[in-house]
Amino acid sequence: DQQVKQNSPSLSVQEGRISILNCDYTNSMFDYFLWYKKYPAEGPTFLISISSIKDKNEDGRFTVFLNKSAKHLSLHIVPSQPGDSAVYFCAASAPGMIQGAQKLVFGQGTRLTINP
Amino acid sequence: NAGVTQTPKFQVLKTGQSMTLQCAQDMNHEYMSWYRQDPGMGLRLIHYSVGAGITDQGEVPNGYNVSRSTTEDFPLRLLSAAPSQTSVYFCASSYSPPLDENTGELFFGEGSRLTVL
Numbered sequence: 001d002q003q004v005k006q007n008s009p010s011l012s013v014q015e016g017r018i019s020i021l022n023c024d025y026t027n028s029m030f031d032y033f034l035w036y037k038k039y040p041a042e043g044p045t046f047l048i049s050i051s052s053i054k055d056k057n058e059d060g061r062f063t064v065f066l067n068k069s070a071k072h073l074s075l076h077i078v079p080s081q082p083g084d085s086a087v088y089f090c091a092a093s094a095p096g097m098i099q100g101a102q103k104l105v106f107g108q109g110t111r112l113t114i115n116p
Numbered sequence: 117n118a119g120v121t122q123t124p125k126f127q128v129l130k131t132g133q134s135m136t137l138q139c140a141q142d143m144n145h146e147y148m149s150w151y152r153q154d155p156g157m158g159l160r161l162i163h164y165s166v167g168a169g170i171t172d173q174g175e176v177p178n179g180y181n182v183s184r185s186t187t188e189d190f191p192l193r194l195l196s197a198a199p200s201q202t203s204v205y206f207c208a209s210s211y212s213p214p215l216d217e218n219t220g221e222l223f224f225g226e227g228s229r230l231t232v233l
Contacts, residue, residue, distance in 0.1 A: 004158075006158075009156075034221075034222075036222075036224075041226070041227075042226055042227075043120070043206055043208075043224030043225050043226050043227055044159070044206070044222075044224050045224070046221040046222060046223075049221070089158060089159060091159075103149070103161055103164055103172075103174060104149075104161065104222065105161070105175070106151070106158040106159035106160070106161075107158050108156055108157060108158040109158050
């Protein structure tokens with residue numbers, strides 16, 4: 001039962017254009033969402049996050065949008081650069097069994113390729 | 117700035133062997149966790165800890181044991197390796213469980229690639 005889904009395994013975008021990566025979730029208890037970026041042979045690195053009380057968070061070229069009614073979030077990268085080529089994971093946080101603890105549930109990842 | 121350090125980076129085991137993946141962080145983080153990454157499955161949480169002496173199971177805990185005797189270290193033990201445990205393993209830590217924006221960032225190690233024959 002995949003609670004966080006990234007239905008596009010790959011995405012190819014021309015340099016300078018907008019990249020839009022999508023993520024859907026099923027668990028209405030998720031209250032915090034994050035995007036991570038991963039280069040080959042490296043660990044994922046944090047990119048941007050959003051809490052469920054907001055519908056948008058922006059950081060430079062990166063913007064995350066959250067649509068709670070649709071249980072959908074998206075990451076927009078504008079303008080896309082060759083260095084953005086990586087695998088992007090969305091993740092959601094739900095309360096864990098230990099009081100106050102939360103744990104992240106990740107999607108399958110989308111491989112973004114930026115073409116010059 | 118070491119951050120999160122995982123050892124070994126690569127390991128080949130035979131079915132039934134045991135081993136421990138080591139994870140250490142020098143950022144005084146309370147929260148540590150182990151994930152495995154498999155093709156088409158993304159990152160799946162194995163076990164996590166919110167502090168020394170406190171651990172809990174994630175999505176895929178079977179076949180793995182953890183303990184947290186210090187803030188810095190969070191080893192992952194495979195007691196009897198199986199081919200299904202062939203994967204890339206990531207250790208991660210953060211200041212606290214994600215509570216609001218900019219405090220829930222996980223810092224990941226570089227990964228440990230394990231092959232079980």
